[in-house]
Amino acid sequence: xxxxLYIVKIVTVSVKRNLYSVKIAPYNILVMxxxxxxxxxxxxxARKSRSLSAPSQARSVRGPARAEAAPxxxxxxxxxxxxxxxRVLERDGLAGLTLRAVAREAGVSHAAPTHHFGDLTGLLSxxxxxxxxxxNAAMVAAGAADLPFNERGMARAKAYVAYAxxxxxxxxxxFRAERLDYSxxxxxxxxxxxxxxxxxxxxxxxxxxxxxxxxxxxxxxxxVRAWSLVHGFTTLLLDGRLEDVVGRLPEGSNAEMLLDAMLxxxxxx
Numbered sequence: 309x310x311x312x313l314y315i316v317k318i319v320t321v322s323v324k325r326n327l328y329s330v331k332i333a334p335y336n337i338l339v340m341x342x343x344x345x346x347x348x349x350x351x352x353x354a355r356k357s358r359s360l361s362a363p364s365q366a367r368s369v370r371g372p373a374r375a376e377a378a379p380x381x382x383x384x385x386x387x388x389x390x391x392x393x394x395r396v397l398e399r400d401g402l403a404g405l406t407l408r409a410v411a412r413e414a415g416v417s418h419a420a421p422t423h424h425f426g427d428l429t430g431l432l433s434x435x436x437x438x439x440x441x442x443x444n445a446a447m448v449a450a451g452a453a454d455l456p457f458n459e460r461g462m463a464r465a466k467a468y469v470a471y472a473x474x475x476x477x478x479x480x481x482x483f484r485a486e487r488l489d490y491s492x493x494x495x496x497x498x499x500x501x502x503x504x505x506x507x508x509x510x511x512x513x514x515x516x517x518x519x520x521x522x523x524x525x526x527x528x529x530x531x532v533r534a535w536s537l538v539h540g541f542t543t544l545l546l547d548g549r550l551e552d553v554v555g556r557l558p559e560g561s562n563a564e565m566l567l568d569a570m571l572x573x574x575x576x577x
Contacts (some may be wrong), residue, residue, distance in 0.1 A: 342374075389431070394438070396413050402480065404476065407431065430535060432484075433480060434495070436484075461571075465538045510534055545563055
């Protein structure tokens with residue numbers, strides 16, 4: 309009898325062990341498949357590269373935002389828009405100068421130019437005012453040179469042409485009256501100063517006083533004659549219309565020498 313009980317006990321223990329093995333096997337499989345905690349898992353090469361690149365991407369996203377906000381913060385957005393407008397004008401011409409193009413060039417919203425200038429005419433007018441101020445400064449500097457009187461007149465004429473060659477887009481805009489609003493104070497003042505400088509140069513040559521508001525026919529003729537000479541030459545030069553004439557001159561001649569010869573006939577007399 310005791311032998312029978314001993315055999316039953318052995319069988320019972322064996323069955324329990326087998327049942328435990330069956331129950332524990334799925335658990336072992338789940339444990340093997342369960343991912344390690346993030347704190348103990350070693351980063352792979354791919355994860356390392358992502359963790360290093362993320363901050364740089366964040367900086368690249370935040371960078372332009374700060375660049376756009378800076379002009380607003382420092383109150384220099386208006387000047388930045390005018391600088392952008394000049395770049396667009398010289399690169400793409402007057403046809404490519406739009407409010408949207410200026411906004412893109414400056415890196416700001418499309419509404420920014422409208423906020424500061426109202427419309428395209430307003431923007432063009434303020435830009436032309438800058439051109440006239442730069443132009444006038446070049447004339448004044450040339451006329452202030454320590455040269456004899458007649459040579460100062462020639463220097464002013466050459467400065468006129470040189471400015472147009474350096475800023476052809478701006479120069480062209482300055483004389484597009486149909487695109488500008490001369491009632492804007494800045495443009496009215498700058499353009500008036502340009503005419504006053506020309507009238508003053510003619511008055512000095514004639515040894516007389518010329519009023520800005522009232523001209524005699526003879527005075528007006530002298531001013532327009534001087535202006536037509538230099539402006540006409542400059543326009544022909546920029547349009548490439550003088551290449552054929554210069555090509556017929558003696559070897560080594562150029563457009564500047566042609567201008568000198570023209571000025572000597574008019575200014576030096």
